[in-house]
Amino acid sequence: MSEELKKRIAELFHEKSKGDKKMFYIRDVTKWLPDEDRHAVQNAVKELLDEEVLKYWSSGSSTYLILAEFFPKE
Amino acid sequence: MSKPETPLLDELEKGRWPSFVKDLKQAAKKNPMARDLIHQLELSYKDRIGHWKHGGIVGVKGYGAGVIGRYSDRPDLFPNVQAFHTLRVNHPTGWFYKTDALRKLCDVWDKHGSGLTNMHGSTGDAILLGTTTDHLQPCFNDLSDAGFDLGGSGSALRTPSACVGPARCEWACIDSLDICYNITMTYQDQIHRPMFPYKFKIKVSACPNDCVASIARSDFSIIGTWKDDIQVDQKEVLAYASSINIQKEVCDLCPTRCMEWNGKELKIYNDDCTRCMHCINLMPKALRPGKEKGASILVGGKAPIVKGALLSWVVVPFIKLEPPYDELKNLIERIQDWWDENGKSRERLGELITRLGMRVFLKAVGLPAVPQMVKAPRTNPYVFFWPEDIQKEVK
Numbered sequence: 001m002s003e004e005l006k007k008r009i010a011e012l013f014h015e016k017s018k019g020d021k022k023m024f025y026i027r028d029v030t031k032w033l034p035d036e037d038r039h040a041v042q043n044a045v046k047e048l049l050d051e052e053v054l055k056y057w058s059s060g061s062s063t064y065l066i067l068a069e070f071f072p073k074e
Numbered sequence: 075m076s077k078p079e080t081p082l083l084d085e086l087e088k089g090r091w092p093s094f095v096k097d098l099k100q101a102a103k104k105n106p107m108a109r110d111l112i113h114q115l116e117l118s119y120k121d122r123i124g125h126w127k128h129g130g131i132v133g134v135k136g137y138g139a140g141v142i143g144r145y146s147d148r149p150d151l152f153p154n155v156q157a158f159h160t161l162r163v164n165h166p167t168g169w170f171y172k173t174d175a176l177r178k179l180c181d182v183w184d185k186h187g188s189g190l191t192n193m194h195g196s197t198g199d200a201i202l203l204g205t206t207t208d209h210l211q212p213c214f215n216d217l218s219d220a221g222f223d224l225g226g227s228g229s230a231l232r233t234p235s236a237c238v239g240p241a242r243c244e245w246a247c248i249d250s251l252d253i254c255y256n257i258t259m260t261y262q263d264q265i266h267r268p269m270f271p272y273k274f275k276i277k278v279s280a281c282p283n284d285c286v287a288s289i290a291r292s293d294f295s296i297i298g299t300w301k302d303d304i305q306v307d308q309k310e311v312l313a314y315a316s317s318i319n320i321q322k323e324v325c326d327l328c329p330t331r332c333m334e335w336n337g338k339e340l341k342i343y344n345d346d347c348t349r350c351m352h353c354i355n356l357m358p359k360a361l362r363p364g365k366e367k368g369a370s371i372l373v374g375g376k377a378p379i380v381k382g383a384l385l386s387w388v389v390v391p392f393i394k395l396e397p398p399y400d401e402l403k404n405l406i407e408r409i410q411d412w413w414d415e416n417g418k419s420r421e422r423l424g425e426l427i428t429r430l431g432m433r434v435f436l437k438a439v440g441l442p443a444v445p446q447m448v449k450a451p452r453t454n455p456y457v458f459f460w461p462e463d464i465q466k467e468v469k
């Protein structure tokens with residue numbers, strides 16, 4: 001179940017990252033999946049972060065999510 | 075004499091107070107990062123613009139918070155601050171350090187960073203200013219070995235903080251230190267792995283003096299208070315009468331005018347006391363908080379960015395706080411869950427309550443409306459009532 005959800009989230013990230021916008025808030029992700037339980041989505045995102053499919057990006061005050069492959073090089 | 079290198083910064087050293095410029099210059103003598111930092115700052119003063127680029131990097135393995143990435147936008151001029159990341163280190167509750175712990179912290183920072191610190195930042199954390207990307211993980215490992223952990227940043231639960239409370243202060247009505255420590259340990263995941271719409275802050279003051287300014291600086295403020303009467307020692311009140319003007323300085327300045335002084339005895343109408351602490355602060359030997367102690371819970375405070383500053387609003391006038399604080403933590407979780415469900419990205423709890431209304435908030439988290447919640451009575455007396463509740467009253 002959770003593997004299935006993770007796969008969908010990763011796919012959605014790829015789809016939504018086709019344009020210039022690569023960074024998303026966690027609220028964007030829960031809105032992409034209105035029928036899924038919000039906590040389940042958050043937990044799946046945490047696992048994707050642990051697996052380094054996704055990465056956190058932070059300005060210091062707010063936090064975004066980004067596909068690891070798009071994480072800006074310094 | 076040669077021309078000064080930093081004429082604009084030098085101006086700041088001329089005032090009456092100790093200047094951070096002096097400290098920076100001292101650090102610059104032994105650290106090249108501190109040296110480039112001074113010169114970049116001088117350029118910022120000259121150009122009237124900050125020369126930092128915002129972040130990206132967030133932490134170390136397994137963490138999504140605690141590191142704030144900063145890069146110079148003029149690495150050509152200042153190569154030693156090309157990367158100048160900040161580490162937020164979770165401070166010991168109440169900011170109590172033994173000297174050996176402080177030394178260890180400084181040693182780690184001399185080894186891995188610029189040597190510059192901010193003790194402490196307004197978040198509460200010990201702030202370590204300026205290190206490079208490749209030093210982050212080794213620095214974190216050394217901090218861990220010394221018993222320290224990173225604090226919160228970004229859309230996370232920020233490092234909870236508390237006043238020194240019962241450790242140092244006779245006015246403490248709750249154990250602010252234990253509560254803060256308990257909350258910090260319980261919510262490690264929320265601190266280290268941001269999943270909220272935005273930041274969430276919890277601060278604990280053990281009495282209404284609110285030394286950590288929780289009312290202005292936290293989404294969830296816990297402020298110690300008492301339920302019964304202020305304890306009065308009339309003999310000591312009389313003794314104060316020889317050194318202060320009790321009528322003018324105490325009674326007349328009581329915000330609710332609930333005290334009477336006849337030259338011999340002080341009478342307090344406790345039902346009207348708002349626990350402002352004024353009289354107790356002025357006559358600490360004569361007056362003490364009551365014996366039935368607990369806390370008020372307030373929500374929604376925040377600083378100006380995005381939508382303007384808000385002060386926290388009372389939602390629980392009185393709650394007993396004893397370990398393991400299950401009722402408190404349950405309330406925190408209900409509130410965070412409602413905010414997480416309904417908040418927009420970068421919308422703080424106080425802004426969400428303003429947008430959807432206090433009565434929606436109260437219903438959602440299961441709190442009753444009580445008179446202590448009324449902030450400005452005449453603005454809208456009907457704000458708390460649902461049609462079905464009014465119907466009930468009519469019958």
Ligand code: HEM
Nearest residue numbers: 445447448449450451452453454455456457458459460464
């Ligand atoms: C001799 C005539 C009147 C007297 C003595 C009177 C007196 C009052 C008083 C004492 C209040 C409470 C104010 C407060 O607590 O801040 C009040 C409120 C109010 N009155 Fe009157 N009133 C009179 C006529 C009227 C009329 C003719 C109207 C409407 C056409 C009216 C509309 C209102 C309203 C809407 C409020 C509520 C204001 C609020 O909630 O802040 N009143 N009035």
Ligand code: HEM
Nearest residue numbers: 428429430431432433450451452453454455456457458459
């Ligand atoms: C298009 C027309 C109107 C608009 C857009 C309007 C809008 C408003 C708004 C936004 C409030 C504040 C509500 C609050 O603070 O919760 C208010 C209050 C009030 N309005 Fe109007 N209003 C209109 C017409 C009228 C008329 C024609 C009357 C009286 C004949 C009236 C009487 C009042 C009164 C007495 C209050 C105060 C209610 C209170 O204190 O709780 N309004 N109005």
Ligand code: SF4
Nearest residue numbers: 237243280281284285
């Ligand atoms: S908030 Fe109250 S209890 Fe805490 S340190 Fe200040 S005066 Fe003392």
Ligand code: SF4
Nearest residue numbers: 328347348350351353
């Ligand atoms: S604590 Fe404040 S409100 Fe209460 S009696 Fe003293 S001065 Fe008045």
